[in-house]
Amino acid sequence: MASKGKAFVVLGLIAVIVFALVYFGINLTSNFGKSKTEITSEDASKQLDKLYRNISVTTAEQIKGQIDLDPVAVGDSLPDISKFPISVTNTTDNFVEIFSSTEKSGTGNDGWLNEVATDFNASNFEIDGRPVSVKIRNIPSGTATDYIRSGKYVPDAFTPSNELWGEMVKSQGIQTELVSKRLVGNIAGVVTNKTKYDQLVEKYGSLNVKTITDAISDNELAMGYTDPFASSTGLNFLVAALGTFDSSDLLGEKAVQGFEKFQANVPFIASTTLQMRDAAKTGMLDAFVLEYQMYVNAPDLKSGYVFTPFGVRHDSPLYAIGDVPQEKLDIIKKFAEFVEQGKYQSLAKEKGFNGLDDYNSELAEVDGSLLSSAQKLWKEKKNGNKPIAAVFVADVSGSMNGEPINQLKKSLLTGQKYLGRENSIGFVSYSNNVTINLPIGKYDTNQQSMFVGSINSLQADGGTATFDGIVVAMKMLQDEIVLHPDVRPMIFVLSDGETNEGHSLNDIRGLIETYKIPIYTIGYNANIKALESISSINEAANINADTDDVVYKISNLLNVQM
Numbered sequence: 001m002a003s004k005g006k007a008f009v010v011l012g013l014i015a016v017i018v019f020a021l022v023y024f025g026i027n028l029t030s031n032f033g034k035s036k037t038e039i040t041s042e043d044a045s046k047q048l049d050k051l052y053r054n055i056s057v058t059t060a061e062q063i064k065g066q067i068d069l070d071p072v073a074v075g076d077s078l079p080d081i082s083k084f085p086i087s088v089t090n091t092t093d094n095f096v097e098i099f100s101s102t103e104k105s106g107t108g109n110d111g112w113l114n115e116v117a118t119d120f121n122a123s124n125f126e127i128d129g130r131p132v133s134v135k136i137r138n139i140p141s142g143t144a145t146d147y148i149r150s151g152k153y154v155p156d157a158f159t160p161s162n163e164l165w166g167e168m169v170k171s172q173g174i175q176t177e178l179v180s181k182r183l184v185g186n187i188a189g190v191v192t193n194k195t196k197y198d199q200l201v202e203k204y205g206s207l208n209v210k211t212i213t214d215a216i217s218d219n220e221l222a223m224g225y226t227d228p229f230a231s232s233t234g235l236n237f238l239v240a241a242l243g244t245f246d247s248s249d250l251l252g253e254k255a256v257q258g259f260e261k262f263q264a265n266v267p268f269i270a271s272t273t274l275q276m277r278d279a280a281k282t283g284m285l286d287a288f289v290l291e292y293q294m295y296v297n298a299p300d301l302k303s304g305y306v307f308t309p310f311g312v313r314h315d316s317p318l319y320a321i322g323d324v325p326q327e328k329l330d331i332i333k334k335f336a337e338f339v340e341q342g343k344y345q346s347l348a349k350e351k352g353f354n355g356l357d358d359y360n361s362e363l364a365e366v367d368g369s370l371l372s373s374a375q376k377l378w379k380e381k382k383n384g385n386k387p388i389a390a391v392f393v394a395d396v397s398g399s400m401n402g403e404p405i406n407q408l409k410k411s412l413l414t415g416q417k418y419l420g421r422e423n424s425i426g427f428v429s430y431s432n433n434v435t436i437n438l439p440i441g442k443y444d445t446n447q448q449s450m451f452v453g454s455i456n457s458l459q460a461d462g463g464t465a466t467f468d469g470i471v472v473a474m475k476m477l478q479d480e481i482v483l484h485p486d487v488r489p490m491i492f493v494l495s496d497g498e499t500n501e502g503h504s505l506n507d508i509r510g511l512i513e514t515y516k517i518p519i520y521t522i523g524y525n526a527n528i529k530a531l532e533s534i535s536s537i538n539e540a541a542n543i544n545a546d547t548d549d550v551v552y553k554i555s556n557l558l559n560v561q562m
Helices: 002-030 041-053 112-122 141-150 163-171 194-204 209-217 232-245 253-263 273-281 292-296 326-339 342-350 368-381 403-418 445-456 466-483 505-515 528-538 550-561
Strands: 057-059 086-088 094-100 130-138 157-159 176-180 187-193 223-226 268-270 287-291 305-313 318-321 388-395 424-430 434-442 488-495 519-523 542-544
Touching (some): 041 466, 041 505, 086 112, 094 326, 112 130, 112 326, 112 342, 141 232, 163 318, 163 368, 176 326, 187 194, 187 232, 194 209, 194 305, 209 232, 209 253, 223 232, 232 253, 232 305, 232 368, 253 368, 268 273, 273 287, 287 292, 292 305, 318 326, 388 466, 403 445, 403 488, 403 550, 424 445, 424 466, 434 445, 434 466, 466 488, 466 505, 488 528, 542 550
Parallel strands (some): 057 434, 094 130, 094 157, 223 287, 388 488, 488 519, 519 542
Antiparallel strands (some): 176 318, 187 287, 187 305, 424 434
16 A cells, blocks of 8 residues: 555656646747747736736827818928938039939948039039039938929939839929939849748749749748838839739739739838838848848848849939029039049949949839829738728827927828828827827728817826836727737837836836837937837837928828838
8 A cells, every 4th residue: 555655646746747847848938939028928918907007097088170181292291401411512603403312422332423423513614604513412212202293392403213203203294304314323122031032942943023922922921122102112112013913004903903912911111221121130021122232232131142133223314303494404414424434433333333234124114103003002002901000109298398299299180191091090198197089990080080189189298108108009909909800000109208207118028029019109309219219129110200300201101101
């Protein structure tokens, strides 16, 4: 009997040990790969509820506001042109102003055109006996196109990254003369992780836009691209992708259906190339779009990635814009001839341009009105069949009083026109405590009216409990996901970034990581580093929106993400 009792004790001990090993093994594997702050979904739900209970939350009375049903007028949100710097100043009274894309009118390797223009101005050229010069303004191609098409500010000449923007300007009935088809050589491409590249080549035989869109549609490739309203590479990729579905009719039913399937598996749309690069560094993307000149100047990309060209070339065409007087047109033509000199083309080569010159554009000439329609299609279909549920979180603490709160209201009232009707929107404001100004609801005319009413009612006072506001927004979104599991959640925080009350980022970082909700932050005269730390957790954009151009920046952000 004693031996039997001893046997039972041993078996009992073995059972306890096995159970413990299984229990700890499950816990170990369930948390394997998580950061120190990331937690399980079950624990996240408990923690979220606990944090929420510790916050003083009130629900405001719904107030309807007067909505404007007129379509968005791009020119209304554009900031003063002085927001975009003059990179080369004219040296004479007789000059032309040239809008130039940023990859050639910036600094360092991106400053090629500035160096050429500076030499041109120092050469003391004369036309009809009068000395001439050029002024270069550094401005993204898409933004430059907005200024020209809206008529808010029209330069004498325009050199975007590619010809697509010139066609869009021309399609508006604006007088446009192509002075030079190419100032400097460049191309757009898909940059693919070498391991993934080899896998796709083994399956498809080669990598091009057609096989890339096929791989994305079949969920075999996690790729991101940039906003086709603002980015030359993004617009180029959009048109090239549509062409793979039906090259004879880019906007036909077959192309639209193909695009919807493809877009449903695109995990990331970046507002800017820099945001795209930052996302790529995290390893979350197998591939992303980039210009060749930037690719060759990035040592961290050249060894582990492969560049695959696509679409039209990015050869920086030069256009005269509007009814340009003959004297100014002569200056533009003289400058185009000057740029073509061997010494300046060699300088361009040193800065990463004029590579892969044997690549020919895959696309035939694309009509500008079709490009505008393609952008509209993208806006309507970019979320696939997965609508967005978003909560806006507005800082109404005392530090936002005055111009910051006025600009916050103005930017939201303008930006709300970009919110798609198929999406669901909620609104939260915070100071010491948190107020649910508008529960999440489908963004129909009624919800839009209450959203506008909520914005108009905001008043700034009290402390700053930013992370309490984010907790309440996450709680609202998790409740919405229970009701509508297919929605894609996101949060927009509008703040000056100074938190002095309530929970801290460390308190909620694990929740943000676990729920993987992107939190876009817009800073008003802000502590940008504090806001960047929030957005960087799930690779969302952070905007330093000062009081001059916040309206334009937030409108662009909402146009891309919503």
